[in-house]
Amino acid sequence: MSSTILIVEDHSDLAANIGDFLEAGGFTVDFAANGPLAVQLAANNHYDAVVLDIMLPGIDGYEVCHQLRNQLGLGMPIIMLTAMDTLDDKLTGFDRGADDYLIKPFELKELEARIHALIRRQRGELENSILAIGGLTFDTQTMQVSRAGKSLKLSPTGLKILRLLMRESPKVVTREQIEMEIWGDDAPDSDALRSHLYTLRKVIDKPFDQQLLHTIPGVGFKLCDDSQ
Template sequence: MYLLLIEDNPDLIENLCEFFESMGHAVDIAYNGLTGLGFALENSYDVIVLDLMLPGMDGLEVCSRLRREGHGTPVLMLTARDTLNNKLEGFASGADDYLVKPFALPELEARLNALSRRGRSEITRRRLIVGDLQFDPDTLRVERDGRRIELAPIPLKILALLMRRSPGVVRRVEIEREIWGDDPPDSDTLRAHLHALRTAIDRNFKPALLHTIRGMGYQLTGPDGR
């Protein structure tokens, strides 16, 4: 795992780093809340270990800021406070787990492994998949059969809509409303964007995934009809 440790106790940091590195994990360290928030926003970690009491910005505020920014990395909160209200405050701020000091290092690692697996599962669920075509809404990366596909913004939006609705048929008017709202351009404009999308995802691959349902709309389906 790639961990971010936000903690201001140097002795605890030393123990945690020695343990995690001996177990093959990589660790970044921040000694205050502001630095930790910056690290979390700039890098991609498997799990964040976050102390509650921190200089500069406490752990509750760090976690709240991360969630307001749409940051979904799992957070395990460390604290010496063990009342129910303290735990509820931590979860309300967006923490995924809560561990009271002192704790056993193997238990901490087990909890972090569980959070990391859960985080990877959430990422997989967010990814849109139809046949061998994949689209990651977070990174806007499109791949088919493992090959990267570049799309302009409008074909990309059309693809996202068709993948979300697959294997359903999406009517032309729904696509126009999704892209242009209540002021759609002439019909040739949509046809041109659909042609660009079809060329990108189907020209060099088999079978074709994008289908025109005459008189109804468009459908994106895999070879098994899903």
């Protein structure tokens, strides 16, 4: 199955090199040299993945990613490209909805391999795009979450945690598994995960009678309906 990639990069030589390499590998490629054009193209075309530079004219890659996820409701994989390699930069990208992060300079073969892996994972999820547990539903195509008919709003990080917990339900998911899903090998030293789980629990459980998100002391977390 052929895949179409949107490359968002303002350095024309680099964009051309990436495009030529991916086209040689069988991808169809589209280009945007600034943030607003990237959002416009994504709103009007289907892309299987986005390769997104952070430093862009108009609006930066973080804002592009945020608009694709939160305003347009798009769930395609997004790989961020940047020369900024601090942990805070990476966490900002993941929090805005990025799926992967590649530091410049990089090998084109590695970029291609990451794109293939993300698209395979995405297509596997789409085979079962509606996750449902105890009245809680998560449409992984539109990234819409609801419970008992009420729409729920979650951050990109909250959506990643919820998707993992629902996908693995009723199994227990360890803290390490969740951290790997969100941050890869660069999990923060602070207890950021505790904060994200607190916020997630407040959104999906607090307004309702039945608790779905359970803490298993010393092991991890699980999302299940114990009433069934």
